[in-house]
Amino acid sequence: MKLCMIGTGYVGLVSGVCFSDLGNDVICVDKDIKKINNLKKGIIPIYEPGLEELVLKNYKNKRLNFSSNLKESVEKSDIVFICVGTPTKKNSNRADLSQVYAVAKEISKSVKKFKIIINKSTVPVTTGDELEKIISKKVNKKFFSVVSNPEFLREGEAIRDFIYPDRVVVGSNDSRSQKILKSLYSPLISKGAKFVSTKRRAAELIKYASNAFLATKITFINEIANLCEKTGIDIEDISIGIGLDKRIGSRFLRAGPAYGGSCFPKDTKALVSTADKFKTNLSVIKSVIRSNHLRSDLLSKRLSLILKNKIKNKVVSFLGVTFKANTDDMRDSSSLKLIPFLSRKGAKIKYYDPTGLKKEFKKLKNVEFSNSIHETIKGSDIIIIHTEWNDFKSINFKKYSKNKKPIIYDMRNIYSPNKIKKLGFKYFGIGR
Ligand code: UDX
Numbered sequence: 001m002k003l004c005m006i007g008t009g010y011v012g013l014v015s016g017v018c019f020s021d022l023g024n025d026v027i028c029v030d031k032d033i034k035k036i037n038n039l040k041k042g043i044i045p046i047y048e049p050g051l052e053e054l055v056l057k058n059y060k061n062k063r064l065n066f067s068s069n070l071k072e073s074v075e076k077s078d079i080v081f082i083c084v085g086t087p088t089k090k091n092s093n094r095a096d097l098s099q100v101y102a103v104a105k106e107i108s109k110s111v112k113k114f115k116i117i118i119n120k121s122t123v124p125v126t127t128g129d130e131l132e133k134i135i136s137k138k139v140n141k142k143f144f145s146v147v148s149n150p151e152f153l154r155e156g157e158a159i160r161d162f163i164y165p166d167r168v169v170v171g172s173n174d175s176r177s178q179k180i181l182k183s184l185y186s187p188l189i190s191k192g193a194k195f196v197s198t199k200r201r202a203a204e205l206i207k208y209a210s211n212a213f214l215a216t217k218i219t220f221i222n223e224i225a226n227l228c229e230k231t232g233i234d235i236e237d238i239s240i241g242i243g244l245d246k247r248i249g250s251r252f253l254r255a256g257p258a259y260g261g262s263c264f265p266k267d268t269k270a271l272v273s274t275a276d277k278f279k280t281n282l283s284v285i286k287s288v289i290r291s292n293h294l295r296s297d298l299l300s301k302r303l304s305l306i307l308k309n310k311i312k313n314k315v316v317s318f319l320g321v322t323f324k325a326n327t328d329d330m331r332d333s334s335s336l337k338l339i340p341f342l343s344r345k346g347a348k349i350k351y352y353d354p355t356g357l358k359k360e361f362k363k364l365k366n367v368e369f370s371n372s373i374h375e376t377i378k379g380s381d382i383i384i385i386h387t388e389w390n391d392f393k394s395i396n397f398k399k400y401s402k403n404k405k406p407i408i409y410d411m412r413n414i415y416s417p418n419k420i421k422k423l424g425f426k427y428f429g430i431g432r
Helices: 010-021 033-040 051-060 070-075 098-108 127-136 158-163 175-184 200-231 235-243 264-277 283-306 335-344 373-377 417-422
Strands: 002-006 025-029 064-067 079-082 115-119 144-148 167-171 194-198 315-319 348-352 367-369 382-385 407-410
Touching: 002 010, 002 070, 010 025, 010 051, 010 064, 010 079, 010 158, 025 070, 033 051, 033 064, 051 064, 051 158, 064 070, 070 098, 079 098, 098 115, 098 127, 115 127, 115 175, 127 144, 127 200, 144 167, 144 175, 144 200, 167 175, 167 200, 175 194, 194 200, 200 235, 200 264, 200 283, 264 283, 283 335, 283 382, 283 407, 315 335, 315 373, 335 348, 348 373
Parallel strands: 002 025, 002 079, 025 064, 079 115, 115 144, 167 194, 315 348, 315 382, 348 367, 382 407
Antiparallel strands: none
């Protein structure tokens, strides 16, 4: 099929490349000409394992193309995906839909024959209705259908998530589009993905409800972890013990720092805001947002206690600062709260992240990037394992046990407390 992805951010680029790899002709469009030229040269704007190889392969075999000409690209395509950002609006919790609406207006100028216009951006319920109104100002309703097809890709796992999704959700109010979309996704359905066909509004809500549920699950286990810390119980036992109940499920029960990233914080807020608009009180999700917001303060307090309130001049090392492993994304990472807190208190902070130096810390006092794990750990009073990169999973701590032994604060519960304690280190984890 001939597809056009508008927006070469995370969703548009990964989906476009994967669709081309499945044999479709795909044009990825972006108004950022520099980005498009870079992509043509194989320069990828985001860090995502496996993406570069797929871009090079499919660009070479000409199934994948890049363009900054929206009009021409839409005209050449049967299916147009809107994949632009929906960040939180300034000074509010609402999603900013200006980019989605602007793209819809542009598309409406180029529809001459029937096209399916799919919204893949995460948008509040009824946005599809609005898109239909915008496009129908220029195009007869016979010539287009607006569909909602949310994505569930995780950063760092996006290609795998695209190829082996648990489900593909297509929300459409007409059966013709449903059939075409089912056929587009048939290579994934034949590998086991469930095809969930719903009305358009339902698909929009499935996306927000999924993210809010996962955020709730993480917040739940984080709060139980707080109780474990007070009662001498290891949260890992609880996660296993409850996760084996199939009604609960074992995934997303890893206690850790506050959840972050580009989706959970933004989408939980946007869902509450949509519900407010419809005079519905989502009290559970409101509590989740609040609990997660307070979590970084809680971890800062625990850190102070571990350091016996003597933070000034302490050498604090961070292993990993991104919000999770396998991404260079810093959005809503809890390190953005923990590191400034320590800097204000006069600590000397060193950090190492496999994705390199972070501009977010440039202006902070006494914060420096180290070039290796070893450089970061050397001479430190406390090591904070903040992100669960594989690089940090087999550190030879024995090497550091001869001289001054740093305290280890393992915020991802990677290490066995007993093994680390046997080496003579003080060990702290989350909920243990
Ligand atoms: C999420 C959704 O998983 C994905 O379906 C959606 O399309 C986009 O948002 P992502 O933000 O990439 O994906 O990361 P995810 O792996 O879901 O983790 C989000 C946050 O939760 C991270 O801060 C992570 O560290 C945290 N997390 C996740 C936990 O603390 N514990 C867990 O068990 C799982």
